[in-house]
Amino acid sequence: MRQALIYPGEDGYWVAECPSLPGCLSQGKTKEEAIANIKEAISGYIKFKLSNVSAKEATYKGEKAIEVTMPSELYQDPKKEALTDRPNLAWLPVDFHNGSIECDVAAALATDAPDYARGFIGIGLRIDSKLNFEGIYLRPANSRVDDQVRRNHSIQYFSLPGYDFARFRKESPERYESYADMGLGEWIHMKIEVRQNKARLYVNGMKQPSFVVNDLKLGPGQRGGSWILDRIRNHRVFQQFENHQGVIPT
DSSP, rough: OOEEEEEEOOOOOEEOOOTSTTTTTTEEEHHHHHHHHHHHHHHTTOOEEEEEEEEEEEEEEEEEEEEOOOOOGGGTTTTTTTTOOOEEEEEEEEOSEEEEEEEEEEEEOTTEEEEEEEEEEEEEEEEEOOOOOOEEEEOGTTTTHHEEEHHHHSEEEEETTOOHHHHHHHHHHHTTTTTOOOOSSSSSEEEEEETTTTEEEEEOOOOOOOOOOEEOTTTTOOOOOEEEEOOOEOOOOOOOEOOOEEEEEE
């Protein structure tokens, strides 16, 4: 029997998580709903859904984590094709709609990562059965370079199908990207607040959002699973942020 922790979240939501399963977290409008959802998440954890990546339990910088890796044969090559956002991710089959997602993520380049690798790591949310979803990812390798244009591309929003980073840069330059301080090999705390068709990203405990999206492209009715997203290249590690009160058996 595993234990789950339940505690009040924001805006009246209850949050439940299972500390022995990194990244296994859910929520509900009531405590009972949160308990039911975390039971479903624990059951589905062993059936972690994967798209173009592998996932395994690991330890990174002394912390329990989930390591997500994309095979080298799926690396995109800008000499042969236009780089684009693809559904490379591992996720839990929970029913997420509105609420908050908090996690710690870290990116480490694989030994065979190409020179254009940026250490992409982030969160996909409202992932449906057709792999339509919203996503916000980080480019830790951009954040501390001397090139200000690259620095401004440290955070990226995209939405599949149809809205990759290249389209946004062409049609709405800078609107769906932003800067935040972060680094490769470091734990980076991400908190995303989602309300209808709006999302706010807070990085490393900042009181003000580092990034705001006011028009999630799939609309306010989209819902589905959530969690780890990887884009083109390298090793990924992920750990769910822990902040809990109370204990319930499951």
